[in-house]
Amino acid sequence: MVNKKTQIIVIDNQKGGCAKTTTSMNVAVGLADKGYKICCLDFDMQNDLSKWLGYEQDRKPTIYDLISQEISDTEMFSIDVCIRQSPIYKNISFIPSNQMIKNIITIIATSNQPTTIFKNILDKDIFKQFDYIVIDCPNGFDLLVHNILLACDKLIIPVQADYISYEKVNLMLKTLMTIKNTEEIEKYIVGILVTLHNKSRNSHKETFSLIKQSYPNMVFDLPVPNHTEVADSVLNGKISILNKNSEAGASYRAVVEKIINH
Ligand SMILES: Nc1ncnc2c1ncn2[C@@H]1O[C@H](COP(=O)(O)OP(=O)(O)OP(=O)(O)O)[C@@H](O)[C@H]1O
Numbered sequence: 001m002v003n004k005k006t007q008i009i010v011i012d013n014q015k016g017g018c019a020k021t022t023t024s025m026n027v028a029v030g031l032a033d034k035g036y037k038i039c040c041l042d043f044d045m046q047n048d049l050s051k052w053l054g055y056e057q058d059r060k061p062t063i064y065d066l067i068s069q070e071i072s073d074t075e076m077f078s079i080d081v082c083i084r085q086s087p088i089y090k091n092i093s094f095i096p097s098n099q100m101i102k103n104i105i106t107i108i109a110t111s112n113q114p115t116t117i118f119k120n121i122l123d124k125d126i127f128k129q130f131d132y133i134v135i136d137c138p139n140g141f142d143l144l145v146h147n148i149l150l151a152c153d154k155l156i157i158p159v160q161a162d163y164i165s166y167e168k169v170n171l172m173l174k175t176l177m178t179i180k181n182t183e184e185i186e187k188y189i190v191g192i193l194v195t196l197h198n199k200s201r202n203s204h205k206e207t208f209s210l211i212k213q214s215y216p217n218m219v220f221d222l223p224v225p226n227h228t229e230v231a232d233s234v235l236n237g238k239i240s241i242l243n244k245n246s247e248a249g250a251s252y253r254a255v256v257e258k259i260i261n262h
């Protein structure tokens, strides 16, 4: 495997329910299948991504504890204890979340480096063993998301084919410009991925065209179709990206190729 800097891939859209977690899962599994070493970071207190990777509740520290420890500047545990190996997928490790994550912003706000805490964590040597860190971003925008976007090398924006989601893309790009302090954000954008797409619906087709027109060269050609197979596949382990006959699999494989070549 090429020995290059660990790439931090963030899957984010400030709108909920646009397949962030599903995309994170497919991207992580697709990259791992190509032999890359992956660490997934789960910020959702439901822990869907971790559960799909085979997580069963344990007493070990979570992403919440990791951030809290960094802020307290006292070593209570070594970071490797937080990193679990997926019992299902080779090459995938992950750090789960817990219910406490909803309080993390209050703790981050007490830090004297409130926006770079997370980047400082990911810069540590232990994360250099991974080729890619895949981050399933929480909804909305707050100090935690600011931290995550500051650390981000590559952003994937999943978006549903409806007008409200379309409007959120602009907000997402503006947010990234502000955080990265540049208008030249192309190097960070892997692409805008239209998800939950129903090609028999005119409104979906129209919004997909509108998104492509508004953001030329940024939008993946193959939207992810709205098929129950996609939702079921993360639960039954027959994940779309590994299914050669899955239309959604083809969309997600194109995303993985773009990440590798970006
Ligand atoms: N291509 C698809 N076809 C059908 N169902 C899908 C598809 N992609 C995602 N889903 C389902 O849509 C729902 C939302 O997806 P997901 O949980 O990935 O979105 P999210 O952006 O992470 O949501 P949240 O904002 O709640 O974190 C889930 O029930 C998921 O199984």
Ligand SMILES: [Mg+2]
Pocket: 020, 021, 022, 044, 048, 136
């Ligand atoms: Mg989610």
